[in-house]
Amino acid sequence: MPLTNVPSEGVRPIDHLLLRGDIDAPALDGRSGSQNYGELECSLGRLAAWLARFGLEPGARVASWIAKGPVAALMPLAAPRAGLVHVPVNPLLKHRQVAHILNDSGAALMIGTASRLSTLKDGDVPPGCEVHREDDAACAMTGGDALGPSDAAPDDLAAILYTSGSTGRPKGVMLSHANLWLGAVAVADYLGLTPADRTLCVLPFSFDYGQNQLFSTWISGGCVYPLDYLTPRDVLKSVDRRDITTLAGVPPLWVQLVELDWPTEVAAKLRRLTNSGGALTRPLVGKLRAIFPGADLYPMYGLTEAFRSTYLPPALVDSHPDSMGSAIPFAEILVVRPDGSVTADDEPGELVHCGPLVAQGYWRDPARTAERFRAAPAASRYGGMAVWSGDTVRRDARGLLYFVGRDDAMIKSAGNRISPTEIEEAAVAVDGVAEAVALGVSDERLGQAVLLLVRASPGDVPAIEKRLKADLPNFMQPREIRALAKFPRNPNGKIDRAALAGEYAS
Known part of the structure; x- marks a missing residue:
């Protein structure tokens, strides 16, 4: 894919990142000590x-x-x-x-x-x-x-990040040096990061969002502080002790943080808050504004397959709190009809991400790559391959995007993308369970929690719980397991998931 609108210094191998910082400036701080660049x-x-x-x-x-x-x-x-x-x-x-x-x-x-x-x-x-x-x-x-x-070279493969899909097991997204380098440049640019910034890294480095905490800070010459926190209070204490200026989180973390008693002088240390992994609600935005009046708030939307797609500038958060914003640097975001033509203002369509942030596809999975990575719409100025997100959005007259709905069945809980199929496969491995359906249900803290419906007897539920606790990570554990005598069917004889979702997940 040809790279355009690249910064004047061009794309460099991602391992050159630390060479941009002042050799005597702090680069990494934490429990293991501090190191300069x-x-x-x-x-x-x-x-x-x-x-x-x-x-x-x-x-x-x-x-x-x-x-x-x-x-x-x-x-x-x-x-x-x-x-x-x-x-x-x-x-x-x-x-x-x-x-x-x-x-x-x-x-x-x-x-x-x-x-x-x-x-x-x-x-x-x-x-x-x-x-x-x-x-x-x-x-x-x-x-x-x-x-x-x-x-x-810019197109050389540098990383494979595994992300869950709506069907099957996690799939590996192939990221090049250019993907990672330009992602760092883009985020550092719109966040306005400087060598004076200190980023508290609370998100896992296995996520593209978490990994970019490091890259965008280092490309700006700032300092990162990795933290494996046990409680939200650990985050507050670290902001205070390390004079943190930048904090990236997901909605469930913000829900917990706004419940803490933040001393005014500690809250004032934060200059910017960034959010992805789910939309912020209006009440939550209001609480963040009240606690951190001096911090800029950046709502963002992203896809692992294209890193990050949009952000909403802080100046528009109060007037357009429901918006996803518009394209980040190096991203071209189109809203298209099923035939690939661009929609009119306020007409719903599929979000398609074009440009040099688009990943190289799924590792050793040409079938699923062909489903998500397809030729860019004719209107694209980049051309080449694009990520067809499966998400329905609309674009208003000023170019701001608004999320309408998700086409797949992914469950988003605490910033994690959870495959229903993976939970279902673990459940049906239990003797007595004929079928299983995992649904996402609204949860104030998690965004969505997992509800597992099983065609089994109520007496099988304890065995299912035991099996899932042994086989699945904590964030995949169902909040509730319900045993049903039968599942509704569609005309093709398949489980009618829409009917189940309408009855149990509404």
Whole structure:
């Protein structure tokens, strides 16, 4: 895909990111200590050299399932510097999901914390995949030779991020150096980040949104503070102790944070709040405004397949609180009819994302790639491949977008995209369960919670709960399981999911 409207310095390999900062300026701070840009670049080079010594072929996949610290922060840069492809694994996943990612990606190397590695079972790690502890990687960063910056091409594959789909197991989104570099430039630009900024990284680095906390701050010369928080109060304390200026979150986190008693002087330290992973409600916007009057609020909409699509400038939040905003830098957002023609103002249509932020498709999955990644509409100034989101939106006369509905059955809970099929497959593996349907139901804290309907007897519910707790991560656990004697059917004999949703999820 030809790159246009690229900054004057052009697209560089993502592992060059730290070279943009002042070598004496703070780059990473946390429980493991503080490093400036010069020190962090040296740590990056040593970690990359350690990875290179395994002798893996170029483009081999390296998975990481580790705590949020220096190793986790540098792996997205170190693997590409070593000519490898990084596959970050969500720390909340359990062994079955991790096994799928390892096998699907064909990972040749797995780095994990000892406690997480101990949960893996026989057969979870594919043949030929070496497993090493996070401690080994951390030790490698403290001394030895360092590998210099890579000469990767913009379209070279740098990472595979796994995201759930509405059907089947998680699929790997292929991201190039250009995707990651331009995403960092774009966000840093519209957020107005500077070397004086300190970003509290509370989101998992396995998410594109979480990973960009690092990249957009570093490309601006600022400092990141990774935090694996246990309670919302940990976030408040960190904002105070570390003089945090920038905080990225998802709606469920904001709901919890506004319930805290924020001292005025602590709230005043935050200069910008960013949100994605679900829409902010008007009442929540009002509470955030009241608690953080000096902070700019940036509602955003994104797709892992294209990183980020739109943002709403802070100046428009009060007057247009329901809007998704308009395209971020390097993104072209079209609203089209089924025939691909552009809709009129206020006419609903499908959101299509065009331009250099579009990913390279799904890893080893041409069928699902063809469904989502298709030729750009004729009206696109970029052409090439585009992401057809499946989301229905409308565009008003001034170009602001508004979300109308989602075409697929994805459940969005606490910022996580949950595949109903994955929950259903785990449920029907229990003896006595004939069929299962997972639905998203409204939840004030989570955005959506999972309701699981099963065709089984009420006496089977405890066994289902036990199985799901063993096989699925906490964020996939149903809030409620209901046993039904029968499911409604459509004329084709399939389960009528729309009828079930209308009766139980309304």
